[in-house]
Amino acid sequence: MRVGVLLNERGGADALDKLADDVRRAADDGFSSAWISQIFGVDALTALAVAGRGVPGIELGTAVVPTYPRHPAVMAQQARTAALALEGRLTLGIGLSHKIVIEDMYGYDYGRPLRHMDEYLSVLLPLLSGENASFKGETLQGSIGLSVPNEGRVPVLLAALGPKMLKLAGERAGGTVPWMTGPVTVREHIAPTIRAAAEAAGRAEPRIVCALPTCVTSDPERAREQAAKTFEMYGHLPSYRAMMDREGVDGPADLAVVGDEDAVAARLEELAEAGVTDFVAAGFMPGGDRERTRRFLRSAAAR
Missing domain, CATH: 3.20.20.30 (Luciferase-like domain)
Structure with a gap:
């Protein structure tokens, strides 16, 4: 069993500098991975791209980015850009979040979460593999390709x-x-x-x-x-x-x-x-x- 750490959200104008120090320390300490949550502070994918760039030898992951507020093509584009900055060491953790967040805060319909995630993956996964997406479902659709110059696929985990x-x-x-x-x-x-x-x-x-x-x-x-x-x-x-x-x-x-x-x-x-x-x-x-x-x-x- 590999051992990693969940990084605490940092505050202040130097939040990303502090997070970069945390990532480097995690790598120096020999942890296999370091993860950051997406709540209401810094954007997790952006923060990892900045803080983890130039820190080799450690997997960096999101645990997790909610799907509803981002179209899967937008998620794929941002994830692939972060993976490019991290030289392929990104693992994209995504999840539904919770009804109290998605409906009460964002105003999206949380009524069909399983259908939403299944259809979300139908657009997200091909794009993360460097392929074009062409899908029209009941909750979302996407017909698009991306040109981010990644090598390999960005792996995905579900909450x-x-x-x-x-x-x-x-x-x-x-x-x-x-x-x-x-x-x-x-x-x-x-x-x-x-x-x-x-x-x-x-x-x-x-x-x-x-x-x-x-x-x-x-x-x-x-x-x-x-x-x-x-x-x-x-x-x-x-x-x-x-x-x-x-x-x-x-x-x-x-x-x-x-x-x-x-x-x-x-x-x-x-x-x-x-x-x-x-x-x-x-x-x-x-x-x-x-x-x-x-x-x-x-x-x-x-x-």
Whole structure:
């Protein structure tokens, strides 16, 4: 199981300089990948293109960019431009986001998410492979080609949790990038569903890039209390709530990978045995715990 890190969003006029330092440090520390979320701060693809340019030897990914606000041709053009800047080290993670964001904030119809994603991929995937797209569906259409001078295809992962979306990810994408999903859910639901779909479609075994809050500490109770506060909102979003119920936990604090070095190592081993191909650590504690967590993750990445 490869080990990567989720980069924290940076603020201030020098946000991109700080992010560039974070990317370089992640590469120097030996992590296989570094990821950034697309929320309401800097644009993830633009930020990675700027911050990751000239930092070799590390995969850079989005986890994830919402699809609804960007036509798939626009997404493909931006992703291919970012991949060009990063010399082919970009992995494009995309997802539906949530009804509260797409309908209440952006004003788009969130009524047919599976149909939307399936049709979105019908335009996006050919363009990411350097081919022309010609598709007319029920939710979108695209007849276009791009001239960005990439070498090779930009890989795509879906933020897939439900069985139908996991099936789609296995059939058409390179895997899934779940957040707030524990080992029981991966072992019993995500891994078998997506692998069966990929096998039936004659595709390679899919990646399962699992991101979770992580803290190596001597005070796990305090860390879980902080996780409960920091990640509280995810316990109320329907898609994540369904995964927590499937896992049998009360909330995000129960999913956080927390404890001393031995406890966290055991949790990572459990995730690997469940089928996780890439573990992405999201640090959330300050001070000494942050540095202790980083030291542990460096050693885990080197194994």
